[in-house]
Amino acid sequence: MILARVLGNVVATQKNSRYGEARIMLVQPINPDGAPRGVSMLALDSVDAGEGDIVIVVQEGWSASTASTGEAGAAIDSAIIGVVDFIQQDHEVNSV
Amino acid sequence: MQLARVIGTVVSTVKNPSLEGRKLLVIQILDGDLRPTGRPLVAVDSVGAGAGELVFWCRGKEASFALEGIEAPTDCTIIGIVDSESHVKSVAREGERK
Numbered sequence: 001m002i003l004a005r006v007l008g009n010v011v012a013t014q015k016n017s018r019y020g021e022a023r024i025m026l027v028q029p030i031n032p033d034g035a036p037r038g039v040s041m042l043a044l045d046s047v048d049a050g051e052g053d054i055v056i057v058v059q060e061g062w063s064a065s066t067a068s069t070g071e072a073g074a075a076i077d078s079a080i081i082g083v084v085d086f087i088q089q090d091h092e093v094n095s096v
Numbered sequence: 097m098q099l100a101r102v103i104g105t106v107v108s109t110v111k112n113p114s115l116e117g118r119k120l121l122v123i124q125i126l127d128g129d130l131r132p133t134g135r136p137l138v139a140v141d142s143v144g145a146g147a148g149e150l151v152f153w154c155r156g157k158e159a160s161f162a163l164e165g166i167e168a169p170t171d172c173t174i175i176g177i178v179d180s181e182s183h184v185k186s187v188a189r190e191g192e193r194k
Contacts, residue, residue, distance in 0.1 A: 001138040001172055003106075003122075032104055032122050032136050047110050056108060056120070056138050062157045063169030067112050081169050082111030087122060089104040090147030 003084065004029045006053045007040060018074035025049060025080060027057060032087050043078035044068035056082035097175070099126045099184065102149050106138050114168040121145060121174065123153060128188040130181065139172040150178040 004027035012024060023045040029038045034054075043057045046067040057078055058064055064079035065072050104122035119141040125134045130150070137153075142162040145151045151174045154162060159173035178184060 001170065002135065003138060029135070037135055046112060056106065056111070058169050058171050060155075060157055060159075060169075060171035063160065063171055066167070067169040079169070082106075082108040082115065082120070085107040085109055087104055087106050089122070091101060091103040 001056045001058045001081070002029050003032060003087070004041075004043070004055055004057045004080075005034075005036075006049050006051050006055055006080075008051050009045075010042060016075050018069060018071075019044070019076070020069050022046070022068045027055065027080070029057075030054070032089055041078060043080050044076055045080045047080055047083055049080045049083050054084040054087075055080045056084060097152050097154050099128070099130065099150065099152050099178065100124060100137075100139070100174075101126055101130075101132075102145050102147055102151060102174075103136060105147070112169050114166050115140065115170070118163070118168070119145075123151065123172075123174065126150075128184075128191065130184060130188075137172050139174045140168065140170045141174045143174055143177055145174045145177050150181050150184070152176045152178065 065074040068079040100123040106120040
């Protein structure tokens with residue numbers, strides 16, 4: 001999973017029917033220190049995350065689909081599965 | 097599967113029910129020479145790993161197979177703790193010679 005910050009949600013009336021009521025969130029992947037890393041992406045919400053929250057995003061189809069819609073097999077590849085309270089960094093490793 | 101270093105702990109109260117009671121750790125992926133590569137990830141622990149330890153992890157749907165008895169949404173699970181770093185380094189050096 002990756003860490004990300006929630007930037008907001010995306011409203012789409014016309015979308016895949018399997019998405020149901022799940023909210024589509026725009027998230028910015030971050031490093032553990034909070035610095036943005038890479039391009040922003042979309043992920044379905046399964047834990048009522050809100051704008052500004054640091055979240056855990058799973059990037060695997062089965063997990064994302066079951067977490068956000070309750071069923072496997074929907075066209076979903078990323079979902080928010082947890083809201084982070086805090087991150088404790090125990091060990092310094094300089095990432096590349 | 098890849099080597100990684102445990103560099104932190106993630107505390108999350110609101111999370112998927114299947115992950116309740118599971119330890120979430122921040123890991124930094126390492127290459128064969130134990131150099132950091134790529135971005136840090138959040139991993140579910142299945143072996144009792146702790147801060148600073150050299151571990152290996154599994155990606156994809158298969159990562160959830162390590163958590164027996166539950167179908168947890170994870171794409172990154174720590175599945176082993178490496179006993180000896182010096183052994184990994186010597187294997188890497190051996191590989192370079194060939």
